[in-house]
Amino acid sequence: MTYPVVLVNVSRNTNAISFPMGLSVVANALLHHDITPQIIDLIPVMPDQRIDYFLRTMPKEPAIYGFSMMIGNFHLDHAEHYARLIKEHSPDSIVVYGGSLPSSVPELLVENCECDFVIHGEGEVVFPAFVKALREGESFPEGPGIFYKGADGQVVGTKAKRMRRLDHLSRQNYSLFDMDFYSGYFKEVGLSWEIMASRGCKAHCSFCYKFMGDGIGLREVGEVLDEIQYIMENYGITKFYFVDENFMQIKKYFYSFLEEKKNRGLNFTFIASSRIDEIDEERISIAKEHGLTALTTGVESVNQATLNAIDKRIDIEDAERAVKLLRQYGIRPHVNLIIGFEWESEDDYKAMLEFIERNDLRGTVKLSYLTPLPATRLYEDAKSRNKLGKPEFEYVRTLGNLYWELMVNMTNMPDELLKHYYALISDVGKETRALPVTPAYRQNLNDDLVMYKTVAAPSPPPAHAAWSLP
Ligand code: B12
Ligand code: SF4
Structure with a gap:
C-alpha cells in the first residue's frame, strides 16, 4: 500500500x-x-x-x-x-x-x-x-x-544505537515549512535561529537525559555552514544559537568550524552551550574573535557536595573563574541553576543568591525546579522510592510547564517555601525577552507570561524554619 x-x-x-x-x-x-x-x-x-x-x-x-x-x-x-x-x-x-x-x-x-x-x-x-x-x-x-x-x-522492540557520523541525512529541511512565519518570529523577538552541529555530551549528570545513549555524533562542518548560509541569504538572519549540548567539547571540530566560517567570510554571531570544564582562555579568545556572543553553561548548584552527588564533575570555583573569563572577553554568560535536590536547605538558596550577586549574574540565570525526567538516574531512583507520587504513565503525561512549575517536591521543605525561593532567585536572575506583537505569534503564548515581564515581588518566607535541614 x-x-x-x-x-x-x-x-x-x-x-x-x-x-x-x-x-x-x-x-x-x-x-x-x-x-x-x-x-x-x-x-x-x-x-x-x-x-x-x-x-x-x-x-x-x-x-x-x-x-x-x-x-x-x-x-x-x-x-x-x-x-x-x-x-x-x-x-x-x-x-x-x-x-x-x-x-x-x-x-x-x-x-x-x-x-x-x-x-x-x-x-x-x-x-x-x-x-x-x-x-x-x-x-x-x-x-x-x-x-x-x-x-x-x-x-x-529494541533501542536503536546512536549515529556516530551525522551526514547529509541529518540536515534540516526548510522547504516544506512556513519559513516566513518562523523567521519572522525570530526576527520580531530578536532571538537567534536554532541550529545543530553535534549531538551528545561526554558527561553523565544524574538528572540529564542522554538522548541516544553515550557518545557524540558530529555533522560535517561544511554541511552546518551551508545550512547557516541558506538561512542568512534567504531570511536575513545573522544570529544563530547552537542547540548542541556541548558545542566546544571537541576542540579540533570546533576550531575547524571557526576556520571554515572565516574562509567563507560568513558574518554571523552565535550563542552556544558548554560545560564549565570546556571553557578555557584559548577556546574563548578564538571563539570571541569568530563571533561567539554568549555562552550557556550548567552550574546547577553552588554547593560542591551537591555537584558531587549528582555527578556533575565540575568545581564551583572553576565555575566562578569561567564566568569571569567570559566577562573578560565580553561574552555574556548564561547560567543554568536547579533547586529542589532532596537534601537542600534554605542555606543553599541563600548561597545561590549570593553566588548570583557575587558573579554579577543578574538577568542571566535560568532557574529550574529539579524534575525527575524519564531515562535518567534521578528518575529511576525516584521511581524506586515511590517519589513520583503517581502511577508512572500519569506522571509522564501530566508533567506540565517544566520551565517554572513545581512538579515534584523532593526536599523536606513545604512547597510554599521552595516556591518562595524559586520566585526570589528567579526574579533576581531571570532574563526577560521581548513580547511578540504580531497576533499569529501572540496566539502561541499561554497566559502565563512570566518570562516576558517582571513578576510581583515574592512574598516573605513562611514564618517557620523547622523544615530547614541542619
Ligand atoms: C533545543 C532544545 C530545546 C529547545 C526546543 C527547540 C526545538 N526546536 O524544539 C527549547 C529551549 C524550547 C527546549 C525546551 C525544553 N527542553 Co529541550 N532540548 C533541546 C536540545 C538541546 C536539542 C533538541 C533538538 O532540536 N535536537 C536536534 C533535533 C534534530 O533532534 P530531535 O528533535 O531530538 O529529533 C531527532 C529524534 O528525536 C527523532 N525524531 C524527532 N521527532 C521525530 C518524529 C518522528 C515521527 C520520528 C520517527 C523521529 C523523530 O529524529 C530526529 C533526528 O534524529 C535537546 C538535547 C538534544 N541534544 O537533543 C534538549 C532536550 C530535548 N530538552 C529537554 C528538556 C527536558 C527540555 C525542557 C523540559 C527543559 C527543562 N526545563 O527541563 C524544556 C521544555 C520543553 C517543552 N516541552 O516545551 C530534554 C528532553 C527529555 C525528554 N525526555 O523529552 C532534552 C533531551 C535535554 C536533556 N538532556 O534533558 N529544549
Ligand atoms: S554536562 Fe550538561 S548535557 Fe552533559 S550530561 Fe551533564 S547536564 Fe547533560
Whole structure:
C-alpha cells in the first residue's frame, strides 16, 4: 500500500515558538529516500481553527502520521488529541510517535497511548526504512528503534544505537515549512535561529537525559555552514544559537568550524552551550574573535557536595573563574541553576543568591525546579522510592510547564517555601525577552507570561524554619 507520510507539528503549552528541528530532519531524510512527506504544521494556525484545519488537510486515504514530542508542557496530550482524531476519521492510518519523550519511555507510550509505533532515537535512518517496509506490505516492520504492541499484547522492540557520523541525512529541511512565519518570529523577538552541529555530551549528570545513549555524533562542518548560509541569504538572519549540548567539547571540530566560517567570510554571531570544564582562555579568545556572543553553561548548584552527588564533575570555583573569563572577553554568560535536590536547605538558596550577586549574574540565570525526567538516574531512583507520587504513565503525561512549575517536591521543605525561593532567585536572575506583537505569534503564548515581564515581588518566607535541614 502506498501510504502517504504526514509529519504533524502540534503545539505544547509554552511561551515560545520553536522551529520543529526534529521533524525537519526527519523530513529531509525521507526526501533523500524519495518519500515526500506532507507537513501539517499547526503552530501558524489560529488555535481555535486547528482541529478544523487538521481535518481538512489530512489525506483522504490511510496514511502514516509521524508526531514529534518532548517531555512536559502537555506535549503528549496535544499529540494524543490529534492521534484520536486520526483513529476516528481514518482508522486504517498508522500513528507513529518519535522524539525525545517517546525515546525515553517507548514501552510506556506504546502501552498507554494512541500510537501504533514508537520510533526510538534518531529518526533519519530508522524512519525511512520503516515507511518503506510498511509500503511493501509488512504490518510490523522489525529492527532496532521500532516499538509496537505484539499480537499477545506485549510491547516488542529494541533501542536503536546512536549515529556516530551525522551526514547529509541529518540536515534540516526548510522547504516544506512556513519559513516566513518562523523567521519572522525570530526576527520580531530578536532571538537567534536554532541550529545543530553535534549531538551528545561526554558527561553523565544524574538528572540529564542522554538522548541516544553515550557518545557524540558530529555533522560535517561544511554541511552546518551551508545550512547557516541558506538561512542568512534567504531570511536575513545573522544570529544563530547552537542547540548542541556541548558545542566546544571537541576542540579540533570546533576550531575547524571557526576556520571554515572565516574562509567563507560568513558574518554571523552565535550563542552556544558548554560545560564549565570546556571553557578555557584559548577556546574563548578564538571563539570571541569568530563571533561567539554568549555562552550557556550548567552550574546547577553552588554547593560542591551537591555537584558531587549528582555527578556533575565540575568545581564551583572553576565555575566562578569561567564566568569571569567570559566577562573578560565580553561574552555574556548564561547560567543554568536547579533547586529542589532532596537534601537542600534554605542555606543553599541563600548561597545561590549570593553566588548570583557575587558573579554579577543578574538577568542571566535560568532557574529550574529539579524534575525527575524519564531515562535518567534521578528518575529511576525516584521511581524506586515511590517519589513520583503517581502511577508512572500519569506522571509522564501530566508533567506540565517544566520551565517554572513545581512538579515534584523532593526536599523536606513545604512547597510554599521552595516556591518562595524559586520566585526570589528567579526574579533576581531571570532574563526577560521581548513580547511578540504580531497576533499569529501572540496566539502561541499561554497566559502565563512570566518570562516576558517582571513578576510581583515574592512574598516573605513562611514564618517557620523547622523544615530547614541542619
Ligand atoms: C533545543 C532544545 C530545546 C529547545 C526546543 C527547540 C526545538 N526546536 O524544539 C527549547 C529551549 C524550547 C527546549 C525546551 C525544553 N527542553 Co529541550 N532540548 C533541546 C536540545 C538541546 C536539542 C533538541 C533538538 O532540536 N535536537 C536536534 C533535533 C534534530 O533532534 P530531535 O528533535 O531530538 O529529533 C531527532 C529524534 O528525536 C527523532 N525524531 C524527532 N521527532 C521525530 C518524529 C518522528 C515521527 C520520528 C520517527 C523521529 C523523530 O529524529 C530526529 C533526528 O534524529 C535537546 C538535547 C538534544 N541534544 O537533543 C534538549 C532536550 C530535548 N530538552 C529537554 C528538556 C527536558 C527540555 C525542557 C523540559 C527543559 C527543562 N526545563 O527541563 C524544556 C521544555 C520543553 C517543552 N516541552 O516545551 C530534554 C528532553 C527529555 C525528554 N525526555 O523529552 C532534552 C533531551 C535535554 C536533556 N538532556 O534533558 N529544549
Ligand atoms: S554536562 Fe550538561 S548535557 Fe552533559 S550530561 Fe551533564 S547536564 Fe547533560
